[in-house]
Amino acid sequence: MKASQFFISTLKEAPADAEVVSHKLMMRAGMIKRLGAGIYNYMPMGLRVIRKVEAIIREEMNRAGAVELLMPVVQPAELWQETGRFDKMGPELLRVKDRHDRDFIIQPTSEEVITDIARQELRSYKQLPKNFYHIQTKFRDERRPRFGIMRGREFTMKDAYSFDRDVASAGRSYENMYGAYCKIFDRLGLQYRAVAADTGAIGGDRSHEFQVIADTGEDAIVYCPSSDFAANIELAEAVALLDARGTAAQALVKTPTPGKATCEDVAALLGLPLTQTVKSLVLATDELDEQGVIVKSTVWLLLVRGDHELNEVKAGKVEGLKGGFRFASVAEIDDHFGCKPGYLGPIGLKKPVKIVADRTVAQMSDFVCGANEADFHYTGANWARDLPEPDLVADIRNVVVGDPSPDGKGVLAIQRGIEVGHVFYLGTKYSAAMNANFLDENGKPQPMEMGCYGIGVTRILGAAIEQNHDARGIIWPDAIAPFTVVLCPIGMDRSEEVKLAAERLHDELQALGVDVLLDDRGERPGAMFADWELVGVPHRVVLSDRGLKEGQVEYQGRRDAEATKLALAEVLAHLKGKLKL
Amino acid sequence: MKASQFFISTLKEAPADAEVVSHKLMMRAGMIKRLGAGIYNYMPMGLRVIRKVEAIIREEMNRAGAVELLMPVVQPAELWQETGRFDKMGPELLRVKDRHDRDFIIQPTSEEVITDIARQELRSYKQLPKNFYHIQTKFRDERRPRFGIMRGREFTMKDAYSFDRDVASAGRSYENMYGAYCKIFDRLGLQYRAVAADTGAIGGDRSHEFQVIADTGEDAIVYCPSSDFAANIELAEAVALLDARGTAAQALVKTPTPGKATCEDVAALLGLPLTQTVKSLVLATDELDEQGVIVKSTVWLLLVRGDHELNEVKAGKVEGLKGGFRFASVAEIDDHFGCKPGYLGPIGLKKPVKIVADRTVAQMSDFVCGANEADFHYTGANWARDLPEPDLVADIRNVVVGDPSPDGKGVLAIQRGIEVGHVFYLGTKYSAAMNANFLDENGKPQPMEMGCYGIGVTRILGAAIEQNHDARGIIWPDAIAPFTVVLCPIGMDRSEEVKLAAERLHDELQALGVDVLLDDRGERPGAMFADWELVGVPHRVVLSDRGLKEGQVEYQGRRDAEATKLALAEVLAHLKGKLKL
Structure with missing residues (x-):
């Protein structure tokens, strides 16, 4: 092609609202043009990249036996009401009424529509497994769209959905897609990592994020350089850093720590390592009656080592916190601890609270914690001797660099990534809600086992640039260069x-x-x-x-x-x- | 490809709601699947056809020098307010509010967005001409979606927009697109006709519809088999069927025609040819004050020969009716004619009305018309002798088969067609409204001359089937067969x-x-x-x-x-x- 037959429009300066480098470079290179918050025109130069990304995805999806179709952008609300998502989803689901005042949504994904197709079209076990996909415009009304097309409101996504007769077959469909995704990201020429991710309420171990490695990524990727372990920060298991609890060597001493409300400050004041301190975090859970009124609240004290951070997703898996939790109010804290935050601890409570100790904390001895009295901490605290054993011991912290890998094969490293793909085993969540059954060999209706597999087509452009650029501009991999x-x-x-x-x-x-x-x-x-x-x-x-x-x-x-x-x-x-x- | 790797789903019977043959066959062949009124899933078999149609369009658009980009489905209302279309368009424009209560629309076309791009990107005459296009999902909230994907609500359209420095250059861009469209429809393997169409308020002669020939088409296409004349029914010029007005030979006689309220009945009763009768149609125009209150109404009498039909688009071009008209009320008719409809005519009016005679009527002599008295008509009516010359003579009727071609090269034929493409010279309608100016050689800002060029991608599937099918099913042209x-x-x-x-x-x-x-x-x-x-x-x-x-x-x-x-x-x-x- 000749430039005179094309449209080239570059800028010396990026617009002021462009925050990240990929956004700046895409604007400067004339690849995208802002139309509204989180809504972009794909200019000719940018569209060429999108088409190349789509072509690679399409080829590999077809090669993996998936069949392409196209589901509408504007979808009737009825199906979304069947699964409850019409009501459950927040304002990120763009709702619209037609001229007859009927409810529709602008699709953010298509689980409902594909399940509706499947329950009509896939009647027999002989038709399974089947995998349908489409590459289509999506809309998510993000509260704060940002990073250009990496977190836009309108974007292009490839979403695939597999239907299988049983869990074993669904596992093969999952592995098939996992393999196709590896081929896709290999061919795109990007450095990426497939990391295990949380499956939330579905359970099981079949959820992987495909993360493009980039220092500017929003996500933390945990991996072990000497094994194939890789997981996102929510799923990466933090093992106990102490094999066994040490014997108590110190006496429990209430020590003045005036104005020292953080573990760092307390450790510095006392000349102790931060790893000798314990951090207190106070949560609360509520029991509601049928009218949704709170009838009872429970206060929880979560303990992690002073140099560690609580991971809320992990906390949400602790028995008793699974139904949802919130941070406790100052009043609740005062009521149970008789003290303001900064000096809280598990010893000398005014009222009983549920104590959850991180695995490492449960093995600590002679530790430092708040004394439940302003400007005082305890030193030399010891489980069993100075306070009862914790109610629960659980993995509730983020891993940190150097932690032992949970597979026992080395130590963990962390890098940043941008999520561009996700493969996910759905089980029968949608098929059960929508009565998507097939008849098995015995003529008995069974719900189909489903999986869903997404790739953010337009986001890949941003991620590729975050990974590949220099002071002069973008460095596209050959396969997707305009x-x-x-x-x-x-x-x-x-x-x-x-x-x-x-x-x-x-x-x-x-x-x-x-x-x-x-x-x-x-x-x-x-x-x-x-x-x-x-x-x-x-x-x-x-x-x-x-x-x-x-x-x-x-x-x-x-x-x-x-x-x-x-x-x-x-x-x-x-x-x-x-x-x- | 092997069938086992694909998805095939045929039906013996079409669903009851499928009215036309293309809709029935597409449903039976498993090409589309209804999701809601006017909203369809494109199933794998149908999507293959769409992709082939898109590929041909894309190749020929690129070959013609047009540049592809992609504008969003969800567009901010602001731009549509600039041109006034946000308020002017009816409920077919799907409006939506985002989480911040800001107005958006789901695009039915993209004149506003492309003009916004052009006013930012095309600053100098050196950058012109330029033609941008995209192939994108559109939505029109049709009151009564029907005919499957031929008049659906969500559909795929290719829309192109040209920007030129002056009218002459815009003409070349128009001709270029006209040529590209001929190549596209040739390659699609469809029998079609490019017909001149009405340009409405813009004026000029640069508007052509591309009609796929099909007996089931909604549109009437007028053409001359012995010349290249072709126009849609609104634009096809109806010449006077009489070269000169004959001399009055009969006396004016008021003749009883009891219960004979149509020209056909009167002609049969009197044993005269229908071509001797004149049909009366009564319209009204209103003058409004600044508050929109009617301050004055004018009644119009439009006369066409008994065997002819009024064409309302042509009537709308008559001086005095251009601002819009309505059919007169029974009260207005009684007030001006002293008679009920069925016996109205231009002779013996109670109050003056504006009389518009079709070209043929103006040449008639010894004609039959209503006598403005129930159950009576006049015979032997003659202009000048029995009534004044008409206020206006104009082409206000539909042509009929056998009419002389307006180019003088033969007689007209009519066939049915389905509009699948439209090329249209827009002039400065959008560029002036949105201040889309370029700087000419003298550094003076000038509004860009625009054209727009649409092809209904998904509608082509329906049209191709209406044209090519038999009792056993669809007969795809090679180029677009799945x-x-x-x-x-x-x-x-x-x-x-x-x-x-x-x-x-x-x-x-x-x-x-x-x-x-x-x-x-x-x-x-x-x-x-x-x-x-x-x-x-x-x-x-x-x-x-x-x-x-x-x-x-x-x-x-x-x-x-x-x-x-x-x-x-x-x-x-x-x-x-x-x-x-």
Whole structure:
């Protein structure tokens, strides 16, 4: 293609509202254009990347035996009422009424519609397993859309749904999709990690997030460099850091710690390691009557080591907290501890509270904790001797770098990631709610076992840029670059030789199926190079009058520090090598 | 592809709510599945056709120099308020409020958004002309969605928008798109006609509808078989059928016509040709004050020959009626004519009315018209002698078959069509309303001249079927068939020879780039053939044990009355010939 037949619009400066580098670079490279909060036009340059991402996803989904269809953007509310999501979902579900005042939603995903299709179309075990997918516009009315198209409101997602006759078969469908996702992200040319993720209420171990590795990612990915363990921070198991509880060596002493309300301050004041201190977090659970009125509240004290952080998702799996919890009010704290936050601890309570100790805390001895008296802490505290054993011992903390890997094969590392895909075993959650049954060999109706598999198509663009950029702009992987090769002729309007050589190379590359752009805009070399470095085209060939007189052109890969001189006769072979053609 | 890797779901009977043949066949062939009124899932078989239609459109749009981008489905109301369409459009515009109570619309088209892009991106005459398009989901909240996906609520449309520096350049952009549309519909393999259409308030002659010819079409297409004249019924000019007014030969006679309130009945009663009668239609126009209160109404009498029909769009172009009109009330008619409808005419009015005569009526002599007295008509009525010349003479009727072509090159014919595309010169309607200016050579801001160009992607499926079907099902043109060739092996599970031959032919065709399906479902021959005739695959090859023993297979084109025996060794060459490979 020639630049004059395309639309190129680059900016020197990113708009002020662009926070993250991918957003800035996409705006500057003219890939997207803001239409409203979290709503973007995909400009020609950006759309080319989207189409390439979609094509790779489509090929691998088809290869994995999934069948493409297309479900509507505007969906009747009835189906969403069947599963209860119409009422249960918050304002992120965009609701709309038609001219007859009937309720519709703008789809954020399509579990309901695909389950409706499945219950009509998949009647017999002979038709299973089946996997349907579509690549379609989604809308989520985010409270605070941000990071450009990484957390927009309108976006493109590939969502697939598998239907199986039993759990074992659903497991194979899950593994099949897991494998397809690995192929997809391999082909996209991104560094990623598939990490185990929480399955929430469904249970089981079949949930993986596909995370693109990027320092700027919102998610923490836990992995073990010496094994294949990888999980997100919610799921990564934190083992006890002490094998057994030490014997009590110190006496319990109430120590003045005036104004020292954090473990860090207390440890510094007392000259003790932070690992000797225990942090107190006070939660509460409520029992409601049928009218939803609180009839009873229970106060909980969760204890983690001073250098650790509570993980709320893990806390939510503790028996008694599964139904939901909240942080306790100051009044509740005062009522049970007789003290303000900052000096709370498990010893000397005014009223009983449920005590949950993290695994490591449960093994500690001679520890420091709040004395339930302002400006005082205890030192030398010991379970059983100074306070009863905890009511519960559980994994309630985030892992930290250097923790033993739960598979026993080394220590954990943490990196940042951007979630771009998720495979998830749904079980019969939707099929049971919507009566999506098939008849088994005995003619008996059984609910279908389902899985869902999403890829954020447009988010991949942002994640790819967060991972691959430098000070000059984007560095696209070959497979998804808007153009694979750009030809930059210098003085094409003055030199017939440059023009002919550029056009011939353009035609030769195009004949090979290479996505090549000939920049015939007549820009000066500096501006031209800056544009293509910003846009991130991975391979550049510069043709100039002077070079051609010596039979030479210049090649530069987007990551190369400088250009390489090549004989004009060799450039095609050189590019074929680079592009593995 | 093998059928076992795909999803095939055919029905013996169409659902009761399917009215037209394309809707019935698409439902039966498992191409679409109803989700709600006017909202359909595109099932795998239907989606394949959509993708092929889209690919052809995309290729020809790109070839014509248009640049693809993608504008959002959910669009902020602000832009639609700038052009006034947010308020002016009726409930067919689906409006929605987000979580912050801000107004949005679900796009029915994208003039506002593209003009917003253009006013930001196209600043200089050097950047013009430019043509942007997208293929995107649209929503129109039709009052009565019907005909399946031909008049659905959610549908896919390709809409393109051109931006030019002046009217002459806009004309070239228009012609360019007209040419691209001809190539697109040629390639789709459809019989179609590009017909001149009304430009409404914009004026000018640059509006053409692309109509797929089908007896079941909603639109009447007027054309001249001996010239290139073609227009829709609103625009087709009706010439005067009499070259000059004849001399009055009869006396004006008030004749009793008891109970004969139509021209047909009067002509039959009097034994006169219908072409001797004149039909009266009474309209009214209102003048409003600034508060919108009617301050004055004018009554109009429109006269067409007894065998002709009023065309309201043409009437709306008559001076004085351009601002809008309504049919007169019975009270207004009584007030001005002193008579009830059925016996109205231009002679002997109680109060003055504006009289508009169709061109043919203005040339008539000795005609029959109502006498403004119940149960009476005049015969032998003559302009100038019995009543004043009409206030206005205009083309206000529909043409009929056999009318002279307005280009003087023959007589008109009429056929039915389904509108699938529209090219339209917009002028500065949107650019002026939205301040979309460019700087000309003198640095002076000028509004951009625009054109818009739509193709109903999903509607094309319906139109193609209305045009191409028989009692057994759909007959897809090769270019957009869900599969081009289907291989039907008989007894594939019993015969290794059949299996191997079918798989080899499948692989050979696939290697040639042919979209081939191997039906490995193990269905009986009858059911298998019925399925593929219903689905409409254009080429079928049957492989059987018996045939292969003689080295033969059977080929049948979807329009062929019977199968042809071919040597297995020749079938590939035969198909290559059929598919022009």
